[in-house]
Amino acid sequence: MMAAALTLDGLGVDFSGFKAVSGVSTVVEDGELRVLLGANGAGKTTLMDLVSGRTASTEGRVFLFDQEITNREEHIIARAGLGRKFQLPSIFKELTIRRNLEVASCPSRGVFANLGFGFPKSSRDRVDEVLELTGLTDLAEGIAANLSHGQTQWLELGLLIVQNPKVLLLDEPTAGMTAGETQKTAQIINGLKGRHTVIVVEHDMAFVREIAERITVLHLGQIIAEGNMAAIEMNEKVREAYLGSGGIH
Structure with a gap:
């Protein structure tokens, strides 16, 4: 059952x-x-x-x-x-697509962790997986502000997925x-x-x-x-x- x-x-x-x-x-x-x-x-x-x-x-x-x-x-x-995606996206426009996902996926919310210290391989793998799923792999190193409306929505969805809500x-x-x-x-x-x-x-x-x-x-x-x-x-x-x-x- x-x-x-x-x-x-x-x-x-x-x-x-x-x-x-x-x-x-x-x-x-x-x-x-x-x-x-x-x-x-x-x-x-x-x-x-x-x-x-x-x-x-x-x-x-x-x-x-x-x-x-x-x-x-x-x-x-x-x-x-429980994770929720609203109609209006809220992304870090000045960061790259990959960085957006890394910040969202950080198991530790500490500043040092968010700056890249101690970012575990499992989290890196998860980011790669979500980039693939959302079709943003080729754009990963680009700045989020340059994304189209649809791509921005996919990144926003990725930010939610990478946190692995149930x-x-x-x-x-x-x-x-x-x-x-x-x-x-x-x-x-x-x-x-x-x-x-x-x-x-x-x-x-x-x-x-x-x-x-x-x-x-x-x-x-x-x-x-x-x-x-x-x-x-x-x-x-x-x-x-x-x-x-x-x-x-």
Whole structure:
């Protein structure tokens, strides 16, 4: 039996009478790639805020493996093994791509360690592996400020992966990307399957088709369907919910 990496039990938040997320319960298995799908305003990002500690919930509980992380501080949740990538990247623009990854991967947060003293071979190997996975090996010695939008997003994803979180939350990872960049992002995320538990918040259906194993559909802050791509596309509730926004494409 597979272990549950992330368990949401009746999770919700009430903002002065407005239930942005209400009674959300789901279990994401260890190593699973889950897509959280919904139109704008469905509550996807708010739900990720509740899981990652950015917003305090007013109902329900969150478990990371067997550890309860409900309403803990963000840095404590991160230390427990939950990593999150936001839409806007935060990289060290003046450093090289490799240096960015080295700083992020440093097992010791001390200044000397970050300057390269005692940087273990295992960490160097991990950096090389992440450069390969994100397709940035040939650019490794270049300055991060010179990267394109898509490359910057891949570096940001790399900064998260190199820290080896147990669960990764990716918030609309293809926002603003070209079709080619979106396709490559799908390849990168597919490369994480099985090694990490990944939850992707998205509304680009073409992208979702490329990566989805299991999909959870949110509408007005509640789960209305869960299943594989075929089941979601056939689901009447999903079709009704999406009719107003032009249906699922």
